[in-house]
Amino acid sequence: MVFGEDGRALTTWSSTKKKNGKRYRYYISARDTKEFAGASGLPRLPAAELEAVVVEQLRAILRSPPICQKASELCNIDEAKVTVALSQIDEVWEQLFPNEQTRIVQLLIKKVIVTPSSIDIRLRNNGIEKLVLEITDPLDENEVAA
Numbered sequence: 001m002v003f004g005e006d007g008r009a010l011t012t013w014s015s016t017k018k019k020n021g022k023r024y025r026y027y028i029s030a031r032d033t034k035e036f037a038g039a040s041g042l043p044r045l046p047a048a049e050l051e052a053v054v055v056e057q058l059r060a061i062l063r064s065p066p067i068c069q070k071a072s073e074l075c076n077i078d079e080a081k082v083t084v085a086l087s088q089i090d091e092v093w094e095q096l097f098p099n100e101q102t103r104i105v106q107l108l109i110k111k112v113i114v115t116p117s118s119i120d121i122r123l124r125n126n127g128i129e130k131l132v133l134e135i136t137d138p139l140d141e142n143e144v145a146a
Helices: 030-034 047-063 065-075 079-087 089-093 098-108 127-136
Strands: 002-004 010-016 023-029 109-114 119-123
Touching (some): 023 030, 047 079, 065 079, 079 127, 098 127
């Protein structure tokens, strides 16, 4: 899902410090692993930092008025309802299990392109529609609130 500007995938790589056993995860270019370190022009990118930036940008995109309007039109749902639902993404996000966070990211993001100076997130065409339908779907009348 993460690529360099040359179109080659970035892969995760990890190392562990012998002294304290702490594990470090990075994204590195496939080009760097096949050719030589630095061939891609990208540094090793700390995985936690890159992932946090992508999620932060994704949440900002979801709260933006154009996305709320588009999602409303796509799903034929009142824009105010969509805006309220998407504005709660920050509050809900931290409560989700990591697997659910990953599922949502994969539902929404087609590709992340990393350059030495920017991160470009490409969304899936129907990802927002699917997410909006999930979070605005009213509870089944047969379900009992716990």
